[in-house]
Amino acid sequence: MKAENSSPKIDYDVAIVGAGPVGLATALGLRQRGIENIIVLDQTRAFRKVGQGVDLLPNGLKAVKYIDNQAYENIKETGQTFSNPPEPNPESESKKNQSSPEWTTRNVNGQKIRSFVLKYDEWFDKYGEGRVSISWYDLQTQLRMLLPSDRLKTNHRCVNVVPEPELKCVRADFIYNQGVEANRTNKTVENRDSFYLDIGLTNTGCTAQLTIPSAVNAPGNFFLII
Numbered sequence: 001m002k003a004e005n006s007s008p009k010i011d012y013d014v015a016i017v018g019a020g021p022v023g024l025a026t027a028l029g030l031r032q033r034g035i036e037n038i039i040v041l042d043q044t045r046a047f048r049k050v051g052q053g054v055d056l057l058p059n060g061l062k063a064v065k066y067i068d069n070q071a072y073e074n075i076k077e078t079g080q081t082f083s084n085p086p087e088p089n090p091e092s093e094s095k096k097n098q099s100s101p102e103w104t105t106r107n108v109n110g111q112k113i114r115s116f117v118l119k120y121d122e123w124f125d126k127y128g129e130g131r132v133s134i135s136w137y138d139l140q141t142q143l144r145m146l147l148p149s150d151r152l153k154t155n156h157r158c159v160n161v162v163p164e165p166e167l168k169c170v171r172a173d174f175i176y177n178q179g180v181e182a183n184r185t186n187k188t189v190e191n192r193d194s195f196y197l198d199i200g201l202t203n204t205g206c207t208a209q210l211t212i213p214s215a216v217n218a219p220g221n222f223f224l225i226i
Contacts, residue, residue, distance in 0.1 A: 013037040015172050017158045019044070021054075021136070024143035027151065028067045040147065041174060043157035047144065051136030058129035071142050078142070079132025080120065 014030060016023045019042035027040050056064070056079065065072035104115040117123070120130035144152070160173035 012039045014039070016040045017172075018042060019047075019140070019144065019152060019154070021139045021143055024140065024147060025063070025067060028143065028146055031147075032067060038151055039153060040151060041153045041156040041158065043155070045155045045177070047137075047140070047154075049135070049137045051140075053133050053135050054139060056132050056134060056139070058123060058127040058131060061129050061132065067143075068146050071146055074142050075134060075139065076120075076130070076132055078138050079134040 014027075014035060014037070016027050016038065019040050023040055023042075027038050030038055056075065061072065061076070064075055101118045102115045103118055105113045107113055118131070118133070120132060123129070123131040155176045156174040157176070158172060159175050160171075162171045162173065164171055
């Protein structure tokens with residue numbers, strides 16, 4: 001048993017709760033800056049094809065390209081397929097004569113209020129980068145493939161984030177599910193897990209602002225994302 005107020009074993013410098021596109025992109029961006037002792041946790045037991053389509057506008061695509069060029073190319077290719085599914089006869093005259101697709105907003109009388117084109121090339125010509133539509137799952141998958149598997153834990157639901165000012169760290173508590181017991185009770189076994197972050201707490205709240213220890217080659221402040 002540890003003595004009271006003894007220093008706990010430090011697990012990670014950064015914990016990101018939620019393995020969606022934003023959480024994964026944040027982890028990849030921090031790793032690119034040299035902050036590698038990161039863990040991303042998500043309550044899902046398995047990554048499945050869920051969610052709707054999302055639009056990546058020029059700034060979003062530029063951010064992905066900065067994180068990883070191959071992911072950028074894959075997302076562009078996947079997005080173009082998502083937006084332009086193959087036609088039975090793509091060379092038909094009707095197809096050739098179609099105008100560029102538009103997203104149009106109309107009022108209750110059917111009058112056009114505003115519209116914008118959806119074609120990648122037209123966005124690229126105007127903003128120096130295009131626009132793609134892609135499914136949420138495909139975007140998540142492309143980003144997840146860039147993160148080492150040991151930096152991602154599924155089946156971990158965050159239930160508590162506790163500042164430990166005396167120990168100069170933050171404790172994050174999680175529940176993970178081990179499935180059904182083998183004693184025929186058909187009860188699901190839930191276990192608790194805790195991680196300690198080697199940081200000085202500078203603020204509290206749903207998003208805790210944290211200070212990276214001097215040993216980490218990174219800017220002075222960042223966020224525990226929940």
